[in-house]
Amino acid sequence: MTYPAQGYGAYGPDPWRQSSWDARAAGNFIGGGMGGGLIAFTVISGAGGIARVALLLAGLALIGLGLFCVSLELGRPLRALNVFRNPRTSWMAREAWTSALLVPACLAAAAGAAGTPWLALLLALLFVYCQARLLQAAKGIPAWREPRLVPLLLVTGLVEGSGVFLVTAPLHDAATMWLLAAFALLVIARAFAWRVYRRRLAGKTSPGALATLDRAGRVLEIAGTLVPLVVVAAIAAGFVAGPSLLPSAAVAGLLAALAGAYFKFMLVTRAGFNQGFALPHLPVRGTRT
C-alpha cells in the first residue's frame, strides 16, 4: 500500500480513524456519564421518597446499560471479571471498581441509610471522572489524549444527568428553581469546557477529526446550550409558568442530555483519528558503508 505524504511538517501517511472502539464503546461513555450525573444530581437535589429511589435506580440502570454496551465489544466476555485486576495503573479497572462500589452505595442510599447518599454522590462523581481519564489515557488518539478533555467529559456527564433529572421533573416535585439554576450553570460550564478543549486541540489532530468535532460542537452549543438556556431564562423570567413549566424544563433537560450524548458518540466513533506515522527525516540514500 502506498501512502501519500501528509502535510504536518513530517513525512508519513495521514492519520486514519481508529476502528477498535465503535458505538458500543461510545454507549459506555454515554450511559456512564448520564447515570453518574443523574445519581449526583439526585443526591444534590435532596429528592426524597419514591422519587429518590426511582432516580437512583435509574442512574444505576444507565451505568449498567453503558457497561453492558461495552461488554458487547469485549473479545472474551466470559473473562470480563479480569477487568478488576489492574487498578494500579488502568483507568478502566478503576472505573470497574468504582461501579462495583457504587451499586451498594446507591442501594443503601435508596433505602435511606444515613450518610450513604453522599457516599453515592462521591462515587458517582468518581465514576464519571474515571471514564474521562479512561478516554484521555488513550495516547494513540490525539483528540482523546488532550488533557482538557477530562473536565469536558466530567461536566458533560453532570449536564446529561441533570438533564435526565429535569426530564423526569413532571413525575416528581423535586425540581426547584435553584436546581434549574444549577442546571443552567452546568450547561454554561460545559460550553466553556468545550471551547477550551477545542482551542487546545487546534493543530494537534487531523483536519478530519477537527471537522467532526466542530460539527458535534455546533450541536452542543446550539441544541445543548443555547436552547436550554433560553428555556431556563424564560422560566426564570416568568414567561413560562403554571402547567407548562415542568414540561418546558423537561424539554430543556432532554436537549442538553441528548446533545451531550451525541457529542460523545461523535467523539468516540468519528473523531478518533490516530496520528498516523511521521518521519522527521527522509533517508539519505547511499551513505551507509
Add this chain to the structure above:
Amino acid sequence: MTRWAMVADLRRCVGCQTCTASCRHANATPPGVQWRRVLDIEQGEYPDVKRAFVPVGCQHCDDPPCLDVCPTAATKKRADGIVTIDYDLCIGCAYCAVACPYQARYKSSRPTFAYGRAMANETKRRDDSRLAVATKCTFCVDRIDEGVAKGLKPGIDPEATPACVNACITQALAFGDLDDPDSNVCRLLAENRHFRMHEELGTGPGFYYLWDANESPRGPA
C-alpha cells in the same frame, strides 16, 4: 542488564516486505494481521519525488502506553524491554489498541484464512488462544529466550534473532542489546543519524530508524 532493540536502516530498506512475510510465517498470523509491516511513503510531486519504506510494528517502548491502560495486566514489560501479552488474561477490550500510538496491535474476532477455508498448514498452526484478544509483535521472544538459553547471541546468531531480521534481504533490519556498547545496534546508532517514531510522546520506543551517516558527504537532507 539487557535492553533488546531493533534498528531499521531506511536507506537500505527496499520495501520488499520479506520481513512481513517471514513474520507471518514464523508467527502464523492470519490474513490482515501484520506484526511487522512496511509502509511505502511517497513525498513530493513529479519530478521531485522521494520514496521511503518504513518497517513498523510494536516499538517495545520504555514506557508503553498499552501497559498502563491494560485493565487485566495481560500486557507486561520484561526486564529486557520486551512487551508481552498474556493471551489467557486478555479480555479483548482493545483499550491497548487505541492507546498505542504506533497502531501495532491487532484483534481478530474469528479465524480467517488466506483462501477462505483453512489450508493444511493453517489448520496445523491454528491457535485459538489468540482469537478475540490483542496480539502484536513479540520480537520473536521465544526464539530469543531459547537462543539465549543455548548460549547464542540474539542479533548475531540467526537461531536467536527475530524472524524479520533474519529474512531482511538488504540487512536493513538489525537487532541487539542497547546496553551492550559493543553490540551491532549500538555501533549502528553511533555511526548514523537516527530518530524514533513519535518521540515527542515520551514512550521511549525500542525501535530506531537510521536515515543518514553521521558524517554524510551530502550533508543533512
